[in-house]
Amino acid sequence: MLAICYPGCSTCRKALKWLDAHNLAYEYRNIKLERPTEEELRRWIAQSGLPARRFFNTSGGLYRELNLKDKLAQMSDEEMIKLLATDGMLVKRPLLIRDDIVLVGFREEEYKQLL
DSSP: OEEEEOTTOHHHHHHHHHHHHTTOOOEEEETTTSOOOHHHHHHHHHHHTOOGGGGBOTTSHHHHHTTHHHHGGGOOHHHHHHHHTTOGGGBOSOEEEETTEEEESOOHHHHHHHO
16 A cells, blocks of 8 residues: 655644554655656546546645636646646645555545545
8 A cells, every 4th residue: 555645744644643553554655755647646536536626735835826726627637637746735645545446635434444
């Protein structure tokens, strides 16, 4: 399992703490240092069944700075993927990737159900 996080993110720390408490092994990847590629994002979005817009960190400063709230409605999925791949801080986190699932963000009930 791959856990893509940002060390300064309290939600990421909660998710990792939850995984540790449940003895679930994971490989940690710092999203700031190693941002997801377009290819990875395409695969994960398809695997998740979620729309591409759900992969945006809507509470992040860069999201607000780029005024993406208004721009995303006019963007295609491919344009969103290309934008997400430019900066890991645009991506909602944590991302938890396993062969059969992709979880975006941390919701304990979802983790309990799927892991």
